[in-house]
Structures are given as structure tokens and as C-alpha cells.
Amino acid sequence: MSPHSAPLPATDPPLLRRITVLSGGVGGARFLQGLLHGLRSGLVPGGSADTVVTVIANTADDWWIHGLKVCPDLDTVMYTLGDGIDHERGWGRREETWSAKTELEAYGVEPTWFGLGDRDIATHLVRTQMLEAGFPLSQVTEALCRRWQPGVRLLPMSDDRVETHIAIADPESPSGRRVVHFQEYWVRLRAEVPAESVLVVGQESATPAPGVLEAITDTDLVVLPPSNPVVSVGTILGVPGIRDAVRTTSAPVVGLSPIVGGTHVRGMAAQVLTSIGVEVSAAAVGAHYGSRSTGGVLDGWLVDERDADQLPRLEEAGLRAQAVPLMMTDDDATARMAAAAVSLVTAGLR
Numbered sequence: 001m002s003p004h005s006a007p008l009p010a011t012d013p014p015l016l017r018r019i020t021v022l023s024g025g026v027g028g029a030r031f032l033q034g035l036l037h038g039l040r041s042g043l044v045p046g047g048s049a050d051t052v053v054t055v056i057a058n059t060a061d062d063w064w065i066h067g068l069k070v071c072p073d074l075d076t077v078m079y080t081l082g083d084g085i086d087h088e089r090g091w092g093r094r095e096e097t098w099s100a101k102t103e104l105e106a107y108g109v110e111p112t113w114f115g116l117g118d119r120d121i122a123t124h125l126v127r128t129q130m131l132e133a134g135f136p137l138s139q140v141t142e143a144l145c146r147r148w149q150p151g152v153r154l155l156p157m158s159d160d161r162v163e164t165h166i167a168i169a170d171p172e173s174p175s176g177r178r179v180v181h182f183q184e185y186w187v188r189l190r191a192e193v194p195a196e197s198v199l200v201v202g203q204e205s206a207t208p209a210p211g212v213l214e215a216i217t218d219t220d221l222v223v224l225p226p227s228n229p230v231v232s233v234g235t236i237l238g239v240p241g242i243r244d245a246v247r248t249t250s251a252p253v254v255g256l257s258p259i260v261g262g263t264h265v266r267g268m269a270a271q272v273l274t275s276i277g278v279e280v281s282a283a284a285v286g287a288h289y290g291s292r293s294t295g296g297v298l299d300g301w302l303v304d305e306r307d308a309d310q311l312p313r314l315e316e317a318g319l320r321a322q323a324v325p326l327m328m329t330d331d332d333a334t335a336r337m338a339a340a341a342v343s344l345v346t347a348g349l350r
Contacts, residue, residue, distance in 0.1 A: 013046035014346050018219040020054045020251075021152075024232025025061070025073040026090040027258060027266060027328075029080035031225035034334020036081070036151055043335040045342050046220075053152040054215040056242075058227070059137070060157075060164040060200055060235035061182050065114060066104065068124040069131055072183075073232065074141055074156060075123060082148025090266075093119035113188040138209040155215065157236045160206040164231050166272075167197040182231060191268035195275040198230055203238050208245075216245040223341060224255035224298070226265070226326065229285050230272040237297065246297045252345035253299050255289055256337060257282040260304040260326055283310035283317075291318030300345040302326065302337070320344055 016039075021032060032055060038044040039051045058073045072091065079085040079093065086094045096117035105112050116124065123144060130140040136159040145154050164182040168189070177196055185191060216222060227233050237243045246253060258269050259282045270280045278288045282303035290296015300320040303310060308323035315321055322344050328334040 013342070014220065016044070016046040016048075016051050016220045016342065018052045018054070018215075019047070019221045019223060020056065020215045020219040021223045021225055022056050022227075022233050022236045022246075023073070023077060023225055024058050024227030025076040028055075028057075028073070028225045028227040028232065029077045029085070030090075030328045031223075031227075031256070031334060031338070032077065032152065033080055034328060034331045035223075035338040037331040038335030038338045041335065043332075044339045046346065047342070054211075054219070055152045055154050056157055056212050056215060056236060057154060058157060058232045058236050060162045060203070060231065062161075063163060063181055063183050065111070066109070066116065067128070068116070068121070069128045070116070070124055071127065071137070071141075071156070074154065075120070077152075077154060078141075078145060078148050078150050081150030081152060082145075084148060092117050096120065111184075111188070114183060136209070138211070153211075153215075155211050156209050157212065157242065158206040158239050159209045160202060162200060162202045162206050162235065162239070164235060165199045165201060166195045166275075167199060168193045169196060186268065191271050195268075195271045197275055198272055200235055200238060203235065204240065206239050208239055208241050212239075213241060213245045216242070216251075217249050219249065219251045221342065221346070222246060222249060222251050222253040223338075224253070224289065226256045226258040226328075228258060228264075228267055228269050228272065229288060230269070230276060230278075243297060247292055247295070253292065253297060254302070254341045254345040255286070255298050255300070256302045256326060256341055257285055257304065257307070259285050259307075261306040265327070281310065282307040283313040286314050286319055286321065287317045293318045300341070302341050302344060 039047040040049045062071045076091050086092045101115035127140050137156045165179045166185040167177050167179050170178040224233050264270050273280050278284050286301035289298045303323050304326040305323045311321050324340045
């Protein structure tokens with residue numbers, strides 16, 4: 001046997017040629033930024049700068065406004081990884097101006113609570129023109145990424161229209177409640193009104209976008225980043241065929257908790273978890289996703305070190321679990337999170 005064909009030592013991590021990430025917006029994009037940094041710098045075991053990362057992004061936050069198709073999570077990932085994001089806000093374009101928004105308000109055009117920046121509008125104009133010309137969202141996204149070069153393959157979860165709506169209390173309604181689009185709940189209401197239920201319109205008839213199922217089944221690792229488990233990762237998994245693909249892939253599946261110390265780090269995870277009857281805790285979210293050994297979607301689950309006391313509960317649920325620092329303070333910290341996630345589910349694999 002030649003030296004080149006000798007077996008690798010048992011301690012060597014398995015090679016990660018392909019990684020697939022199911023991502024929401026800001027949290028998912030920041031995790032991806034750290035993951036790519038970790039791959040390029042050698043911090044992620046088994047990975048390298050040549051590892052191909054495919055991102056399946058949530059599109060249930062999408063909506064039409066002023067005649068334009070807006071895809072917040074796709075754009076946040078694209079702008080963040082393409083170095084065009086406004087880092088302070090975590091969304092939208094850097095060095096943005098708002099002249100169009102001001103003019104629309106002067107005309108009295110609603111809604112005034114949702115603004116499109118002048119630079120950002122160009123992206124939505126290109127997307128809308130291509131969609132109206134008959135191109136599917138997946139091809140439109142590919143075309144937009146040619147400009148931004150995000151360093152990943154970015155796929156929408158579906159080319160079909162899927163929209164998240166939130167039911168809230170409304171004493172003036174005959175039913176005592178009304179339903180608002182996700183963007184109204186998040187931007188106008190700031191998620192300060194209790195969410196009574198989450199309704200994902202069009203999800204049952206949607207199909208995965210081209211390449212989505214293959215990215216899950218033909219990969220070396222699937223990651224559920226610290227994105228919202230209900231209205232980001234949850235809506236991706238809700239597209240028929242995607243959850244089954246995650247359950248049956250031969251690749252290990254690992255997730256990172258968006259709940260740290262009993263609440264979300266950013267966003268509205270606490271509100272929407274409560275609406276579906278899930279306790280707001282790292283262990284409860286891990287159990288909500290469930291172990292693949294019992295029909296869920298996870299092999300391993302990382303929680304923050306502040307939630308280390310919940311590890312026995314996760315292990316009882318059939319999940320390999322570990323507590324590590326989970327605050328994405330910079331790219332190095334996030335890369336260490338990614339490295340811990342990889343190690344958790346690949347230990348012992350060759």
C-alpha cells in the first residue's frame with residue numbers, strides 16, 4: 001500500500017466538501033459570515049476554503065410593496081456576504097439614502113411604516129422585472145448574486161409564493177382577532193403585540209426550488225443556524241419535501257440555539273414560540289426540532305454555556321448536546337461556534 005493510500009488516523013476529522021445551511025435573515029447571515037471565515041482560516045475541522053456552502057434561505061417573509069417584490073432574508077444574506085450590508089442595522093444597504101421613501105410619504109402613499117432605501121430599490125426593481133419576464137425566483141437570485149459574489153450558492157426555499165401572516169387580538173373585529181402580514185407584525189408593530197398564531201399561506205402547495213433537495217441529500221453536513229425556529233427555519237422545513245430530506249439525508253444535522261439564557265438574542269423567537277405552545281428555552285427549541293432518531297431533524301444541538309443545565313434534558317430527547325459560547329460578537333467567535341457544531345456531530349466519523 002502506498003503512503004498516499006494509507007488510512008487516515010482515527011483522530012482526523014471527516015472532510016467537509018459541501019455544507020448546506022438553512023437560513024433566515026440577520027442571525028443566519030451573521031452565522032454564515034463566521035462559518036466562511038472559519039473555513040478560510042482553517043478553524044472549522046475538516047473544512048477549507050474550497051468547501052462549497054449552499055444556503056437555502058427563507059422566503060416566507062417576502063412581500064410586494066409599491067409594485068416591487070421584496071425578499072428580505074435572501075437580500076440580507078446576499079448583502080452581508082457580499083459586503084454591502086448596513087452593519088449597524090443588520091439589514092439593508094450600507095450608506096443608504098431615503099429620498100424615494102420621503103417622496104412617497106409626501107404623496108400620502110401607504111404603507112409609510114415600511115421604507116425602501118434608494119440603493120435597495122435597485123435590487124427590487126431588477127428582481128421584479130425578471131419575475132414579470134417569467135424568470136423563477138431561483139434564477140433571479142442567481143443573477144443578483146453575480147453582482148454581489150457572496151461566496152455561497154444562495155437558493156430560495158421555493159420559487160412559489162409563500163407568505164407568513166400573524167394572527168393578533170383585535171377587539172373591534174367580530175372574531176376578536178385579525179391577521180397581519182409578517183412584515184407589519186415585525187416592522188410596524190415591532191412584535192410588541194402577542195402573536196396568537198402563525199399562518200403560512202401557500203406553504204402546503206409550494207415545492208422546493210431547483211437544487212434545494214439535492215443540496216440537502218448530497219452534502220457532508222446540514223446546519224440549522226441560530227435563526228428563528230418558527231418563522232425562518234420552521235417555514236423552510238414546512239415546504240413539502242424539505243423536512244423529509246433533512247430527516248433522511250446521510251449527512252449529520254446540527255443546530256445552534258437562538259435562545260440564550262431564556263430569551264432570544266434578536267428578533268421575535270420568544271413571541272412566536274409562545275404562539276405555538278413551545279417553551280422559550282434552548283432545550284425546548286431543540287426538542288421542538290427533535291432528534292432524527294425519533295422522527296425529528298437533528299443529530300446534535302448546541303446551547304449557550306449559560307444554558308448548560310439543560311443538557312440532560314436534551315440528551316433524554318435523544319440529542320447529542322453541548323454548551324459553548326453562542327454570542328456572535330465577531331467572525332472569530334462565530335467561527336468557533338461553527339467549529340463546535342461540526343465537532344459535535346462528526347466526532348468518530350471518518
